[in-house]
Amino acid sequence: xxxxxxxxxxxxxxxxxxxxxxxxxxxxxxxxxxxxxxxxxxxxxxxxxxxxxxxxxxxxxxxxxxxxxxxxxxxxxxxxxxxxxxxxxxxxxxxxxxxxxxxxxxxxxxxxxxxxxxxxxxxxxxxxxxxxxxxxxxxxxxxxxxxxxxxxxxxxxxxxxxxxxxxxxxxxxxxxxxxxxxxxxxxxxxxxxxxxxxxxxxxxxxxxxxxxxxxxxxxxxxxxxxxxxxxxxxxxxxxxxxxxxxxxxxxxxxxxxxxxxxxxxxxxxxxxxxxxxxxxxxxxxxxxxxxxxxxxxxxxxxxxxxxxxxxxxxxxxxxxxxxxxxxxxxxxxxxxxxxxxxxxxxxxxxxxxxxxxxxxxxxxxxxxxxxxxxxxxxxxxxxxxxxxxxxxxxxxxxxxxxxxxxxxxxxxxxxxxxxxxxxxxxxxxxxxxxxxx
Ligand SMILES: *Cc1c(COP(=O)(O)O)cnc(C)c1O
Numbered sequence: 001x002x003x004x005x006x007x008x009x010x011x012x013x014x015x016x017x018x019x020x021x022x023x024x025x026x027x028x029x030x031x032x033x034x035x036x037x038x039x040x041x042x043x044x045x046x047x048x049x050x051x052x053x054x055x056x057x058x059x060x061x062x063x064x065x066x067x068x069x070x071x072x073x074x075x076x077x078x079x080x081x082x083x084x085x086x087x088x089x090x091x092x093x094x095x096x097x098x099x100x101x102x103x104x105x106x107x108x109x110x111x112x113x114x115x116x117x118x119x120x121x122x123x124x125x126x127x128x129x130x131x132x133x134x135x136x137x138x139x140x141x142x143x144x145x146x147x148x149x150x151x152x153x154x155x156x157x158x159x160x161x162x163x164x165x166x167x168x169x170x171x172x173x174x175x176x177x178x179x180x181x182x183x184x185x186x187x188x189x190x191x192x193x194x195x196x197x198x199x200x201x202x203x204x205x206x207x208x209x210x211x212x213x214x215x216x217x218x219x220x221x222x223x224x225x226x227x228x229x230x231x232x233x234x235x236x237x238x239x240x241x242x243x244x245x246x247x248x249x250x251x252x253x254x255x256x257x258x259x260x261x262x263x264x265x266x267x268x269x270x271x272x273x274x275x276x277x278x279x280x281x282x283x284x285x286x287x288x289x290x291x292x293x294x295x296x297x298x299x300x301x302x303x304x305x306x307x308x309x310x311x312x313x314x315x316x317x318x319x320x321x322x323x324x325x326x327x328x329x330x331x332x333x334x335x336x337x338x339x340x341x342x343x344x345x346x347x348x349x350x351x352x353x354x355x356x357x358x359x360x361x362x363x364x365x366x367x368x369x370x371x372x373x374x375x376x377x378x379x380x381x382x383x384x385x386x387x388x389x390x391x392x393x394x395x396x397x398x399x400x401x402x403x404x405x406x407x408x409x410x411x412x413x414x415x416x417x418x419x420x421x422x423x424x425x426x427x428x429x430x431x432x433x434x435x436x437x
Pocket of ligand 1: 037099100102128130176177178204205229240
């Protein structure tokens with residue numbers, strides 16, 4: 001088969017996949033995506049992701065490749081790095097990690113040896129699997145000790161983190177969360193790390209877009225290592241980056257010669273080595289190009305306004321849910337997400353309520369609440385957020401309407417007539433705020 005025959009469009013080549021993609025476009029347009037880890041990426045980002053850059057092998061880094069013909073991917077990777085540095089104020093950026101989970105493992109591998117002690121937030125209180133859960137490689141390779149939230153306020157308790165850090169003497173302290181509705185004090189985490197002689201690492205996967213837009217305080221430039229996905233509030237392609245300080249604050253250089261000492265002090269070099277050749281092969285240069293596009297979009301004044309509107313919408317939604325008698329973990333929100341605690345309606349109600357909401361066209365996800373009395377598959381909470389609704393142009397007024405629907409379904413998840421009526425309202429609202437053409 002010649003390339004001319006091989007190079008046909010998706011519609012001509014594979015109607016099965018083409019039809020599934022059309023179905024997904026329709027689902028996105030006709031429903032309210034309120035999963036806080038999701039956002040709709042731009043056509044510009046998708047064009048870069050779908051470009052010829054996908055065909056290039058480029059192991060190594062710009063101008064230090066193992067393959068010839070890399071001049072164009074060198075340009076695009078350099079552009080992505082420079083834009084990320086400027087967007088977040090980072091000293092060094094590696095744009096090659098394929099995903100947030102990879103980025104975290106690569107960051108650990110750069111500064112830890114198997115068995116080293118680390119602190120991370122418990123999964124069932126808002127942390128991520130890669131922050132040391134037993135089923136994850138992070139929890140198997142390293143000795144993670146987990147901190148949680150305060151039982152009464154459900155807020156991070158920095159005194160408790162400090163106390164645990166003094167007891168455990170970890171080599172690394174990980175901050176950041178996947179289900180925490182409040183501002184995280186990254187400065188406090190960094191100071192605790194300094195006090196106990198540990199590296200600080202912030203995983204800003206969920207809130208990177210808020211940070212880029214100035215709607216949440218940044219862990220940069222002081223935190224040693226900062227990882228983030230690029231597809232959550234940052235609205236870019238499904239991928240990740242690692243940012244870090246150039247210098248390794250904790251480097252031990254006694255007894256080393258000049259060259260070895262220089263390497264020991266080079267944190268940026270350790271991060272790069274850990275990504276390639278440490279754990280990945282050829283970088284996804286088409287996705288790196290899409291990340292460059294995403295960083296350009298995230299640096300605009302419009303993005304800044306969007307980031308602040310996400311939080312305003314989140315607060316408006318929280319007010320409506322509280323007015324409707326629902327319970328929110330921590331009593332509200334400072335960011336893009338909310339966690340409804342359904343325990344007052346019965347333990348383990350998260351499954352039933354999130355499924356009923358989905359039947360009405362409102363997509364959320366079931367989630368544990370702190371000190372949940374049920375299981376992770378049938379937890380007592382529902383996690384939801386406002387990034388995609390904000391992208392569609394919805395404001396506080398629409399949040400009030402959506403909040404009323406959620407309150408009604410949370411109380412009566414098996415009332416199919418209610419679900420059906422809500423579905424109609426959702427379709428009408430979505431029609432007024434279209435997504436993709
Ligand atoms: C989503 C998330 C990740 C993992 O990202 P993937 O791209 O799904 O691997 C890591 N850390 C946090 C805090 C997250 O929210």
